[in-house]
Amino acid sequence: PQEVLIDAVALPHLRMASQSIVKGDAKSASIAAASILAKVTRDRLMLTYDEAYPVYGFAKHKGYGTQEHIDAIRNYGICPLHRKTFEPIRSMITNRKGCEYCAD
Numbered sequence: 806p807q808e809v810l811i812d813a814v815a816l817p818h819l820r821m822a823s824q825s826i827v828k829g830d831a832k833s834a835s836i837a838a839a840s841i842l843a844k845v846t847r848d849r850l851m852l853t854y855d856e857a858y859p860v861y862g863f864a865k866h867k868g869y870g871t872q873e874h875i876d877a878i879r880n881y882g883i884c885p886l887h888r889k890t891f892e893p894i895r896s897m898i899t900n901r902k903g904c905e906y907c908a909d
Contacts, residue, residue, distance in 0.1 A: 812836045858884045 808822040812829035829836035848867050855864035861877045861884065868874070868886075875893060887894050 810836050812840065854886055858886065 806821070808824055809816075809819060810829060810833050811823055811825045813825060813827050815825040816823055826832055826836065830840045831837070851863040851867045854868075855862070860881045862873055863886075866874045870891075870893070878887065878894065878897070883889070883894055883898075889895060889898055
């Protein structure tokens with residue numbers, strides 16, 4: 806490819822030409838198509854993750870921060886799939902509040 810089109814975020818360390826486009830999925834058919842493929846792929850991964858970690862309900866909420874998902878984290882702690890840099894997980898780990906099983 807001659808240039809990588811990226812939706813919103815800049816990736817300055819790419820070794821090829823790139824262009825970050827705010828609201829790129831609305832302005833570029835390539836970015837829109839990539840966005841759909843990424844969503845479908847992620848949703849399919851969530852079905853697999855649900856088999857490995859059924860208590861979290863990944864098949865239902867697809868990893869989004871629904872109340873059901875947050876309640877499961879509070880009840881069962883975080884699993885290796887949970888991103889520790891995202892709220893409310895980061896606060897749960899930092900404060901050790903509402904999540905007795907949240908380990909570093």
